[in-house]
Amino acid sequence: MIDLEKLQTILKEYKRDFEQRWPAERYKWEAVYCFQTNWDFMARDFEEMFIAATAQTKDLLTSVNYYPRGVMRGFAAVNRDATRAMFSRLYDEKKDLTERVEQFQEAAEQIRREYGEGIWKQHYQKLNAISIYLWLRYPDTYYIYDYSECRVVAKELGSSFIPRRGAHAGNLIGAYALYDEICDVVGADLELQQLFHSQLQDKCWPDKKARTLTIDFCRYISRVYSKKGIGRSDSDWLPIDYSPELTVADWLDLLQDDAVFTESSLEVMRRLLDYGGMATCRQLSNKYGEPRNFYNFCSVALAKRVAEKTDCNVLNTDDEEAKWWPILYMGKRDEKDHEGGYIWKLRPELEEALQQTDLSRVSLYAYVSVLKGPHAAWWFSVNPVIWSFSSLDVGETLSFSLYNENGNKRRIFDHFLEARSGDFLICYEAIPVRKIVAIGKIVKESDGENLYLEKIEGLVHPVDFHTLENIPELKEMEYFANPQGNLFKLSRNEYTCIMDLIREENPVDHKRIIKPYTRDDFIREVYMTRGHFDTLISLLKHKQNIILQGAPGVGKTYTAKRIAYAMMREQDDSRIEFVHFHENYTYEDFVAGYKPQGAGYELQYGIFYRFCQRAANMPNKSFFFIIDDINRGNVGQIFGELMLLVEKAYRGTLITLSCNGMPFSVPKNIYIIGMMSMADTVPIRDYVLRRRFGFFELIPEFDSDGFRAYERHFDSDTFHALIERVKDLNKEIAEDPHLGRGYRIGHGYFCGQTEYSEEWLMEIVDYEIMPLLSEYWPDDPEKVRHWGNVLRSVFYD
Known part of the structure; x- marks a missing residue:
C-alpha cells in the first residue's frame, strides 16, 4: 500500500x-x-x-x-x-x-x-x-x-x-x-x-x-x-542559520553576467541541475566527465565572484573553502558514502533562477564541445587512398590545401574560409573505408592557401556510414545532400548526435584510482629472483616482444600481467589486452578483414588493430598485448604483413594493409608478450617470429625468497615435505630423455591459497599432478604409481 x-x-x-x-x-x-x-x-x-x-x-x-x-x-x-x-x-x-x-x-x-x-x-x-x-x-x-x-x-x-x-x-x-x-x-x-x-x-x-x-x-x-525538500525540514543540511540573502531576481541578473558565470561555471550548474539539483562531485564526474576537483574548484571560484559582485552575506568561518560554497549550495555528509563523501544541493533561489535560464548552449557532457557560431563543428571527408586521418599520430598537425591537384578551388570553398581556429572536425574517410575514424580540430584558420588541422583522437571503434544513415536526426546533414567535397557544416544537434554515437563505442576514459606497482611488488607476488626479474625487464625493453616459456604451473599468465604492471609502474588494466591463439584464429580476427554483414560483406577491424589505435591515442603511455598459447595459432597467417611492423626497428613505420589498401603502423609504445608451455607438443615453426621475439624461460621457483615466505606462512610440516618431494620429482623429470626441464612441475600449482588444509594439498596431488604424470609416462604405469605413493606418503607420516 x-x-x-x-x-x-x-x-x-x-x-x-x-x-x-x-x-x-x-x-x-x-x-x-x-x-x-x-x-x-x-x-x-x-x-x-x-x-x-x-x-x-x-x-x-x-x-x-x-x-x-x-x-x-x-x-x-x-x-x-x-x-x-x-x-x-x-x-x-x-x-x-x-x-x-x-x-x-x-x-x-x-x-x-x-x-x-x-x-x-x-x-x-x-x-x-x-x-x-x-x-x-x-x-x-x-x-x-x-x-x-x-x-x-x-x-x-x-x-x-x-x-x-x-x-x-x-x-x-x-x-x-x-x-x-x-x-x-x-x-x-x-x-x-x-x-x-x-x-x-x-x-x-x-x-x-x-x-x-x-x-x-x-x-x-x-x-x-x-x-x-517539499514538506520536509532542511535541518540536516549545512550550514544552519546561514543564507547569502540573494533572491531569484538577483541570481537571474548574475546569470547574465559572463564575468561571474563563466562557461565552466555554467557547465557545473547545468550538470547539477540535470542531476536533480543535488549530487556529490564524484557523481557529477562519473556521469558528465571532468575530474572531481573540477567541480569543487569551479564552485568555490564562482562563489567568490558572486560575493565580490554582490557584496552578499558570507559565512563567518576560519575554513577558507567552507566559507564560499554555501553561497551556492547547502550540503551534508553522504550517509551511504558509495558515490562520494559530501552532497551539494542547489539553494532554492539559485535552482529556480537556473530553471528560468536557457542553458541549452552549455555543454552537458565534457566530451561534447559546444562551440560559438552558427554551427557546432565540421564534417571533414577525405579520400583515404590519397589522404588518411588514420595514418596520422595523435597531436600531429598538418596543412590541407584549399585547392585540388589541378589548382582549382575545392567544392564549397567558402566553408574553408569560414572555419575558425578551435572548431572541431568529425573526420570521415570515404570509399572504401566509409567510417568516421578520428576527431580533429582546426588549429589555424585559412591563410588563403591552406587550412591547418590537428588530430586529437583516433577512434578505436570507427563509426560506420550505414549507422549514420539510419539516424533520423542526421537525415538533413549537408554531406548527405551532396557528398562531393571535403568540408561540410554540422548543426549543433547533428554534432551532438554524432558524438553520442562515437562515445557509445569509444567511451571517455575517466581518470581512475590506479594503484602504484613496484619492483618489490613483482618479486613478492611472482616468486621470481631479483636477478631473473632484471634480466626479463631488460630483454623486454630491448626487443619489445618476448615469449614466456616454461613448465606447466610456473605462472606464465600471472607473470605476464605483472610484467606489464612493473613496466607501467602502476596497475592499469585499461592498457593491457589479452587474447588466446588457436588453430582457427585468423588475420581477420587479429588485424582486419571483410566479414558477412547483411546481404553483403563489410570491413571489420580486429582486436590488435583496435588496440594499436588505443595506444596511438596515448603515445606517452606503455601498452601491453598478451597472447596466450601463441604457438597454437598460424602465426605467419595471423600477423600477415604486421610481422614486419612488430619488430622494434620498424615500429611507427607505415605500410599498406592488404585487406583495405590503407596505411597502418604499430605504435612504438606497444609491448607484446606471448606465452607457451615448453611441454606443449606444438612448437613455434615460424623462424621469422623467433627472430623478432626474445625467449625467456620461467622455471619452478620453489627456492625463491617469495615462495619460501609463502611456505613459512602456513607453518605446515606436511606442506614442506610435499614441496621437497615435488622437487625430487622434478629432478627425475628433467633427467628423463623423453621429457626434460620444460616438463617439470611448477610452483603455481600451490599458489594463491589463503587458508591451509590437507584436503587442498590432496586435491592438487590427485587431480592435477597425477593426471599429468600419467601423460608423461603412459608406458610406465609402475613409475607413475611409485611417484603417487611418494607424494601421498606425506599425508600419512
Missing part, C-alpha cells in the same frame, strides 16, 4: 511542471514507437535491426559509464543466433519472469566470456537494462526499473516495499507491483490525461495504459520532487 494522499500532492506538482518537462522527456514515448516500428525478431541482420529499434533510447541504454546497448550490439555481431535466443526467452510471456531475467543475464555472461574476454569487462545487462527491453517490447505491461529511483519513490510514498541490494529479480517483481498502484492513480487522472494528449505528437507511443506516463512520473518524484 502507498500513501495516496501524498501521491495526489505530488501529482499536482507534476501536472504543473508537465508542459515544461515534456520536450526533454518526450523521447521515452518516441523510443517505444521506434522500437515497435523497427523490431523484427526474424530479421536477417539482427545487429542492424537491434540498433535501429533502440535508436531513440538515448541515455536509457547508454551513458558515460553504462553501455548495455553497445555491448548487446557487440553480442549480436559475434553471435547473432545466441543473441536472438536471449531475447526470444526474455519475451516468452508464458514463462516465469524471474526465470527469464536470470536466464538473460546468464546468457549475456556466457557470450561475454566466450567471445569478449578482454574486450568487454562486463556485459552491463543489469535489471535496469532488462526492464527497458521488456518495456520497449510490451509497453502496456512493463515499467522501467531503476534501483535508486525505485527506493526514492517507495520512501516518498510510504510503500511497504523497499528494494534492497542483492534481491535482484525480487526487486523487479516488487517494483512492478508498486508501479501498478501508482499507475492506477495516474491513468485515472483526467486532467493529466488531457495534458498528455495535448502534447502527444507523431511517432510517439499513444500509451493507452499510462505505463510510460507512470515511468515519467516516478522519475519526476525521484529527480525533481525529492530534491525540492
Whole structure:
C-alpha cells in the first residue's frame, strides 16, 4: 500500500511542471514507437535491426559509464543466433519472469566470456537494462526499473516495499507491483490525461495504459520532487542559520553576467541541475566527465565572484573553502558514502533562477564541445587512398590545401574560409573505408592557401556510414545532400548526435584510482629472483616482444600481467589486452578483414588493430598485448604483413594493409608478450617470429625468497615435505630423455591459497599432478604409481 494522499500532492506538482518537462522527456514515448516500428525478431541482420529499434533510447541504454546497448550490439555481431535466443526467452510471456531475467543475464555472461574476454569487462545487462527491453517490447505491461529511483519513490510514498541490494529479480517483481498502484492513480487522472494528449505528437507511443506516463512520473518524484525538500525540514543540511540573502531576481541578473558565470561555471550548474539539483562531485564526474576537483574548484571560484559582485552575506568561518560554497549550495555528509563523501544541493533561489535560464548552449557532457557560431563543428571527408586521418599520430598537425591537384578551388570553398581556429572536425574517410575514424580540430584558420588541422583522437571503434544513415536526426546533414567535397557544416544537434554515437563505442576514459606497482611488488607476488626479474625487464625493453616459456604451473599468465604492471609502474588494466591463439584464429580476427554483414560483406577491424589505435591515442603511455598459447595459432597467417611492423626497428613505420589498401603502423609504445608451455607438443615453426621475439624461460621457483615466505606462512610440516618431494620429482623429470626441464612441475600449482588444509594439498596431488604424470609416462604405469605413493606418503607420516 502507498500513501495516496501524498501521491495526489505530488501529482499536482507534476501536472504543473508537465508542459515544461515534456520536450526533454518526450523521447521515452518516441523510443517505444521506434522500437515497435523497427523490431523484427526474424530479421536477417539482427545487429542492424537491434540498433535501429533502440535508436531513440538515448541515455536509457547508454551513458558515460553504462553501455548495455553497445555491448548487446557487440553480442549480436559475434553471435547473432545466441543473441536472438536471449531475447526470444526474455519475451516468452508464458514463462516465469524471474526465470527469464536470470536466464538473460546468464546468457549475456556466457557470450561475454566466450567471445569478449578482454574486450568487454562486463556485459552491463543489469535489471535496469532488462526492464527497458521488456518495456520497449510490451509497453502496456512493463515499467522501467531503476534501483535508486525505485527506493526514492517507495520512501516518498510510504510503500511497504523497499528494494534492497542483492534481491535482484525480487526487486523487479516488487517494483512492478508498486508501479501498478501508482499507475492506477495516474491513468485515472483526467486532467493529466488531457495534458498528455495535448502534447502527444507523431511517432510517439499513444500509451493507452499510462505505463510510460507512470515511468515519467516516478522519475519526476525521484529527480525533481525529492530534491525540492517539499514538506520536509532542511535541518540536516549545512550550514544552519546561514543564507547569502540573494533572491531569484538577483541570481537571474548574475546569470547574465559572463564575468561571474563563466562557461565552466555554467557547465557545473547545468550538470547539477540535470542531476536533480543535488549530487556529490564524484557523481557529477562519473556521469558528465571532468575530474572531481573540477567541480569543487569551479564552485568555490564562482562563489567568490558572486560575493565580490554582490557584496552578499558570507559565512563567518576560519575554513577558507567552507566559507564560499554555501553561497551556492547547502550540503551534508553522504550517509551511504558509495558515490562520494559530501552532497551539494542547489539553494532554492539559485535552482529556480537556473530553471528560468536557457542553458541549452552549455555543454552537458565534457566530451561534447559546444562551440560559438552558427554551427557546432565540421564534417571533414577525405579520400583515404590519397589522404588518411588514420595514418596520422595523435597531436600531429598538418596543412590541407584549399585547392585540388589541378589548382582549382575545392567544392564549397567558402566553408574553408569560414572555419575558425578551435572548431572541431568529425573526420570521415570515404570509399572504401566509409567510417568516421578520428576527431580533429582546426588549429589555424585559412591563410588563403591552406587550412591547418590537428588530430586529437583516433577512434578505436570507427563509426560506420550505414549507422549514420539510419539516424533520423542526421537525415538533413549537408554531406548527405551532396557528398562531393571535403568540408561540410554540422548543426549543433547533428554534432551532438554524432558524438553520442562515437562515445557509445569509444567511451571517455575517466581518470581512475590506479594503484602504484613496484619492483618489490613483482618479486613478492611472482616468486621470481631479483636477478631473473632484471634480466626479463631488460630483454623486454630491448626487443619489445618476448615469449614466456616454461613448465606447466610456473605462472606464465600471472607473470605476464605483472610484467606489464612493473613496466607501467602502476596497475592499469585499461592498457593491457589479452587474447588466446588457436588453430582457427585468423588475420581477420587479429588485424582486419571483410566479414558477412547483411546481404553483403563489410570491413571489420580486429582486436590488435583496435588496440594499436588505443595506444596511438596515448603515445606517452606503455601498452601491453598478451597472447596466450601463441604457438597454437598460424602465426605467419595471423600477423600477415604486421610481422614486419612488430619488430622494434620498424615500429611507427607505415605500410599498406592488404585487406583495405590503407596505411597502418604499430605504435612504438606497444609491448607484446606471448606465452607457451615448453611441454606443449606444438612448437613455434615460424623462424621469422623467433627472430623478432626474445625467449625467456620461467622455471619452478620453489627456492625463491617469495615462495619460501609463502611456505613459512602456513607453518605446515606436511606442506614442506610435499614441496621437497615435488622437487625430487622434478629432478627425475628433467633427467628423463623423453621429457626434460620444460616438463617439470611448477610452483603455481600451490599458489594463491589463503587458508591451509590437507584436503587442498590432496586435491592438487590427485587431480592435477597425477593426471599429468600419467601423460608423461603412459608406458610406465609402475613409475607413475611409485611417484603417487611418494607424494601421498606425506599425508600419512
